[in-house]
Amino acid sequence: MSAPAPNSSPRVSRRQPTPKAPDARTVASLSRLQLLVASATMRELNEDFEMRPRWTDGRSMRARASRFIKPNDRLTAFERLEIYNRQYWFRLLESFHEDFPGLRAVLGQERFVRLAVAYLSAHPSTSFTLRNLGRHLVRFLETQPSHTAFNPRLVLDLARLEWAHIEAFDNAAEPPVTADALLDANPAELRLRLQPHVTLLHLAYPLDDFLIALRHVEDSRAETSNAVAAQQSRRGIHPVRSPKPQPVWLATHRHRNCVHYKRLTVAQFQLLDALRQGLPLAEACELVLRDCFRTKPEHLRRWFGDWALLGWFWLPKE
């Protein structure tokens, strides 16, 4: 958990009475009580993973909690509320860890948790499902250079690829356009759409290989001794080395319900990207034939044949 910011909240006189808690006898009052509890449970823990002793206004959290939570013979109101505060963070951090194993491996546990807490504090979940927890991460990292200072391009690329992996896993698949349908269409007017599960990425590192190797190691760990894994984890050793820079053009996609990373040439990437931006087929092809002088029309036919077989294109109904 990130270090507390002792001077960040306004201090008030400790003699000032703690405000009365809502009594939940109307829906409006219920809402106020739930806002209060949510603020407490979603607030950052301290560096020892405990609930913070002071409320945001500087008042005692113990006094505040006892206004709306009953103590019992074993736990104070503060301690009962703290169970929920800790559970909130442990649940979200576990989910974040599952979604971004590559970022954790590259950043290391401490930096990863610091990033996760900062991100989740800035972007609490607004979806009924934890699946969407990381959807603002790339944008967050773009605006928070302190979390990418370690290696800005590597961290951002990993976040992009790991989010693309989530999208590839369970985004929709529209009925694909067949190769025959492509032959029948007028290329000057045909605007092909990429499947929602396809994401195009231009990466500065070969992170596809890195993530595949990482998953392989983690799967092997799960099948071997827990003691070895725990030992490695304690030492902070990760057997997959961070990759060296090498530009990669990639499409993440789903085929037969498995997520795949498909390497692309620059010309292929440019063509798919032009289609993604809504250019008609003929215009997109002309662009690539003009800019990528080694690309020939027969290449394009072969590529479209392969991509159509993968079901990457669809057309909205008229």
Added chain:
Amino acid sequence: MPANSFNGFTDYGVGIGLRVPHYRHILTRKPVVDWFEIISENFMVDGGRPLEVLDQILEQYRVVQHGVSLYFGSADELNREQLKKLKRLVRRTKTPWLSDHLCWGSVDGRYTHDLLPVPYTLAAAKHAARKIREARDFLEVPLAIENISSYAEFRASTMTEWEFLTEVVERADCGILLDVNNIYVSSQNHSFDPFTYLDRIPAHRVAQIHIAGHTRYDRYILDTHDHPVIPPVWRLYTHATSRTGRTATLLEWDANIPSFEEVHREALKARQFMGELVEGAAGSNPSSC
């Protein structure tokens, strides 16, 4: 009472939760299981492997949906987009009933992804009951509301948990998913008699029962679903089914998940208890509560 309107007049027997580590075993070995409970949110997606697995399961097994995010106790209104996705899944699974918790977990559009206890007031009960009715009318499927385990009690509460649950389900005219492990956990955390809880709720509304394990710490118990069911919870199950009669029962095991066989074996213990009970309770009238 093998069936009632709250579980779609079904008699489902003993099921287990459908969990990822068991997918391969279930799809390749096709074990005989009375039914599977799925977590709705895991399948409220637009495509991919989750739906492929679900469709394969649906070809061979009976499936009941259990949700964790409708948050009937939240002051916020129901999320219409979420309900639409849920209804698409209801149509896919043809679940005979659908359950979710009597709790809250979202406020002002922010989600805690937890099952938080509601202050037990009349206003909260009326509000939750209205939301349950709205959800049922939209989803067009019977709803059963589950009692949660909790670790804190609100000063604002003006009634007991079982009074609150009764108030809500009577006002909503819905079923109860009775989690006897949750009653045990909360009874230990809040020092009440779990048998009183069981005796005071409207047994004729119980559509389904949950059983599970938990983790005991020095000063409280956490509902972790990572252990076998302990004898005191089986005793509560015995007592509950003596009031409700034979009821669809499901074992929850969500962390440190052992083999499929071990989970299923643990669940099937319920049959022994139910068998004894149904004979023992043959002369009783469960609807006399």
